[in-house]
Amino acid sequence: MASISRRPNGTWQARYRAAPGGPQRSRVFTRKVDAQRWLDEVRASIVTGQYVDPRAGRQTVREYAEQWRAAQVHRPTTAAHVETMLRRHVYPSLGDKQLSAVLPSDVQALVKRLSKTLAPGTVGVVHRILSAVFKAAVRDRRIIASPCTGTRLPKVHKQRIEPLPIEAVRALTETVPERYRALITLAAGTGLRQGEALGLTVDRIDFLRRQLTVDRQLVTMPDRPPYLAPPKTQASVRVVPLPQVVVDALAAHLARWPSDGFVFTTDLGNPIRRTAFSATVWRPAVRAAGLDDTVTFHGLRHFYASLLIRHGESIKTVQARLGHASASETLDTYSHLWPDSDDRTRAAVDAVLAPAAEEHLRNGDARRT
Incomplete structure (x- = not known):
């Protein structure tokens, strides 16, 4: 299932098969200890069911996102909105990248670029859609983790509603x-x-x-x-x-x-x-x-x-x-x-404390006279 061998140039090649009869995967390391550590991690992922084939993430973002979009149970208006957001704001920069090649820094750079021309709320919508695509890719074992995790988004300042007169x-x-x-x-x-x-x-x-x-x-x-x-x-x-x-x-x-x-x-x-x-x-x-x-x-x-x-x-x-x-x-x-409660708060406190305060003032005036 797994082996490590030394190559003529002194490097170490680690090999493994995820399943009997399956394709052999390999990786070359300068040190044997690094090769062994990598094989141990692969074995652990296979045993725990977390293994992801390195070649599974070669599909482009555009190809996978279109498959994902076609499978979603969206209202027609929502489906049209999602298609527009991906086509206009995601595909131009990330569409041709392989899923496994997209880094968190790529997503952060996309958010930064979109923030120059789009409202913070719209940037957030684009990021949520892209995040949903990559979460699905993780569930499908295309990639190990989503590059959208931890992205810093522009702060949305909610405008106060001012009704028409x-x-x-x-x-x-x-x-x-x-x-x-x-x-x-x-x-x-x-x-x-x-x-x-x-x-x-x-x-x-x-x-x-x-x-x-x-x-x-x-x-x-x-x-x-x-x-x-x-x-x-x-x-x-x-x-x-x-x-x-x-x-x-x-x-x-x-x-x-x-x-x-x-x-x-x-x-x-x-x-x-x-x-x-x-x-x-x-x-x-x-x-x-x-x-x-x-x-x-x-x-x-x-x-x-x-x-x-x-x-x-x-x-x-x-x-x-x-x-x-x-x-x-x-x-x-x-x-x-809604009417604020400032006046009601003042009235409640006055109703309780005012009589005692007035009595105290009258007693003080009497003593002075």
Whole structure:
């Protein structure tokens, strides 16, 4: 199974077979003790089941990543995102390298280079995808360890959500084409995500009970027509109460643009693509309303959340209305919008300590007189 022999030039060649009848592997060392140590490590890895064939890692990063990507159970939008991240940011520098040849320093250099042009959050996404590829390579016994372990990533500074003021929402409602005004009112009055709002169909609205059911979203992909799919997470499936202003806006919209399918469509009656909506409707409306270019459709969702919080709704209620997976997600995003407890803290301490302090002051004044 294993042997060490001295070569004519004085070096030592260590040989082994991982399995009877298997191919022979060898390595040359200057010292016999180093050859023996290497053979001992190989034997230990074979016995413990940790052995990795040195030739298994010769597949390139691109080849293995494409195999890995094809085997993943991803939503279509996620699959497209992963493909884009690998193609744009990983393959140009690491794609042609063999799996076993990629070093931690190569991954760190990639992160450093990407950090010059991409936001820290995007760099983190690229690294997570690459790390998943190499973890799979370790499980497949292509490599011994992942070169992504221990990478130092740029720090992500989470920006504080500043909800749109009511004046901005009113301005957007006025500046969008009339066909889409009810869409703005719907998003601001229910907190639906853009895909949920664009994918709303008439049969999901209960005008009598003043509520709508969110159990689908409209997905738009470059290479296929828009289609309905399950929402972002299971927690996103929910029933949302409709304020009267939203009920009235939807009723007026359907009276003018009748439909038994999608509530909101293009002038031709087709489902609305996000990119086209942003370019031809949203961005012009934002500019016409005099708002900053950074204002997105998602800002209407933040506006809705801020209204709930301002009117005393609990964390659990806000979580349920927005379809968040957990209350911690809601708090991480909107905790700064809840009224702080400074005044309540002061009042609690004053209620306990103030009477005693006042009594002490009166006794002191009496003694002085």
